[in-house]
Amino acid sequence: MKTTLHLKLNGRDAALEVAPHARLLDVLRDVAGLTGAKEGCGEGECGACTVLVDGRAVNSCLFPALEAEGRSVVTIEGLAGAQGGLSSLQQAFVQEGGAQCGFCTPGMVMSAAALLSANRDPSDDEIRDALVGNLCRCTGYAQIVASIRAAAGKAGAP
Amino acid sequence: MSNPHFVGVETARPDAADKVSGRTQYIHDLAVPGMLWGAIRFSDHAHARIKHVDTSAAEKLPGVEAVITGYNTPEVRIGFVRDNFALKRDKVRQFRDEIAAVAARDPETARAAAALVRVEYEPLPGVFSLQEALAPGAVLVHETDAKGRPRKDNLVPVRFAHHSGDLEAGKRASKHIVEGEYRVPLIQQSCMGTAGCIASFDTRGNLTLIAKTQIPFLAQKDFNRALGALGLEGRNTRVVVPALGGGFGTGLDTHAYEYIAMLLAWRTGRPVKILYNREEEFAYLSPRQSATARIRQGCDANGKLTFREIEVTQDNGAYTSWGATFPSVMLVPATSLYRVQNISFESKIVYTNNTYCQAMRGYGNPEITWPIESSMDELAELAGLDPVEMRLLNSNQPGETTPMGLKITTCGLQECLERTAAGLNWKENRGKRRNVKRGFGLAGLINVAGGGKIYRSDGSGIILKPDDYGNVNVSYGGVEMGQGLHSVLALTIADTLGVRPEQVIVNQTDTSTCPWDVGTHASRGAFMACNAAVMAARKLKARLLEWAEEIFPVEVEEALAKARKHPGFKEPDFDWRGNCRPGCFELSDGILTIKGAPAVPELQVDFARLLRAIHFRRQGGGTTFAEEAFYEPPTELPDWEKGIGNMSATYAFGAQGVEVEVDEDTGEVKILRLVAAHDVGRVLNPQTLKGQIYGGLAQGIGYALYEEVLTDKGRILNPGFTDYKLPTAVEMGFPIDVQLVQTNDPEGPFGAKGVGEPGLVPTAPAIANAVYDAVGVRIRELPITPEKVLKALQEKRRR
Ligand code: FES
């Protein structure tokens, strides 16, 4: 019943046993033990499950795990800098108060990471457009946008 | 308080690093060894008799460990009027009624088995609107009350009212009177982290509940009572609170799913987890009430308010949660927003076969500020006054006692109104843009900001326990749900005790280790916690400084002796021995020293070293420390039927103003900018404070423009974010100017007031007032959708 999924997970080769119809989100959380990506809706509406597949932000709750075969997947756990330190994007979220309850935060950070790797210096409107698939009930987005603005253009971002 | 240097300074939150790296553990991320998964079978009817429940097919599914119903488990009642049951027997009263539940090895099996439970019903007619439920001879949602006595109508048996002054005299004294009926919709709290819990028993029958709650200690009380129903009288519930993916009022009650997890864990002898997915959260978790309010108020020829009359009718749904008591909070603005004598407030809370409702941030205040502040604008127009002038004329002032008996100590309402108006260039702008369809509107607010007494105690305890390494471990019984409570606690303790914020570690909330707290609601968290923390930190500091007289000379001598071995060491030019007297020591930033001493390391004793020297005292008799303090605010439990009582130790005021553009072709309302001026007492951490205001505003905007749970005969039609629209970063893309008005409240910790709820209170009426300014139509029903605006515009043209 299970198939082996080969992928690069947070920079390392991984082989995971997955059910054929498994969602990437479940495989990350339940098989790989990476619980940073969250399920906020399970239907592609909230972005809490956002991860990068080959550098693009995807909703892992809609993404069939087997489609990650041979590709590179980066989760919030893979974003951390060396020795578990925070990336400059994560640091900006800390400094600017971009996280409140934090449930949306891993997804927000991953969407922001995808944006910043495509666009080093986005305008506020571009930041907001990039976050349109990420819902947050706590922050009103102001400090999230400020976090991304602060990280933009910084050396080493995201 | 002497010169705080952490309080008031923009500081990153202690929990932020874990949150941005995905390490924070929510109920979704937790598992306990041996754990089973629970799933619930909900009703297929809004109102029906249960004829038969057949669980045989569910029991046969491989992986199923137990199937329970109301027929094979003891009756567990829920809610403060005890009208709800963990599992329903005989009758269902709403679509989400719990009929059976399954424990199985994984969530898929549990859900599949729940679907296999066969239920036979005899459908009954239902009541789905206030009119239907209140009609003479209406079908009764509950035929009997909790004691089994027959009921005659669909009214929830609690009353909140206020009558003061002379209403008729007030009307006679009025030059202008306005009247209107206003509606608010059913909305979902929409925590990004859905609801869930893990229940487990030890062999003696003690329950541990990992719960997404805001009331750990009231939950302990509820569950201990439920243990009694299982024949486990005298056994205890330990409530442990994981990181919360938002609260917003959803944690103010204990829920059927939690009792069901308890029953399944008891039945199977294994831990049981229940976790709602988003669709379940929408369909089976209580939303915020819909309500209708009729308001009438008047003013004299000068614009002074003469009377206010309000009747609220609230759709409770089928059962009663604390949220039913929204009118208790409505009393505050109804009687005390602006100076008005001659008041009548009446409320009805009505059972229907709709989903039952619960608390949400603001708790009745946005519901009632909506009609009051819309009607203030109408009254100003009749009186020929500018809306800001009208409000300033009637503004509350420091030192007054309102008709409800609220003692207004500090009051920044006037300044908030003025700063909001100034931020919008009100004088030049308002009322003058009709040709470009832009308009300006504003609304004020009052909110409890020093607790909100609705229970015998409104207090909070705290324990500070320093360790050998200079960490100060904090046990607090309230709940961090994202608002930044732990951040302001750390700053408060650091400043009061004299350590660095990083040395303060706030422990997980757990009823077995934390002192009692009534719950984190009513904007009370930071106010209570920090007041208790100041008390405890002062006690701890006093004890440490007493010990300093003995410890400091010993430690300093030792340090000097060591230093003297280095050639070139110069003795400090300070008579430190002569200054080792009570009152001369200073603990600051985690360093003990003597006031006025030069900052050389030999004359400083690190906090950790001080603690160790006391603990491991050479001559014996050493000690460790823990200090507890309990803060009970100086407030009164109101007499609810009279609507009198000073329920909070202080009150927050504020004003919000917006500029909107209304598209007359589509009816769409676009916010161009927003000014929010809030009387916050004193800023504890500007970052978390602004976070509360921005976040509140977004919920206020959602309430005003977008959100509504749609139902058809009790069935929820839009159980997901596809059809239930929350504001996104794009909708929130307008400039927001937050103005913090600091009134330095004498009862507040460092002068601070509670700030959790005010951000969403006046947003909707400010927007409706701006829409009126832009296009001359008054919308009285939230949300202000393009359809409603278009319809109103068409009606206006016809007139
Ligand atoms: S969980 Fe994937 S978008 Fe919401």
Ligand code: FES
């Ligand atoms: S921080 Fe709570 S949902 Fe975004």
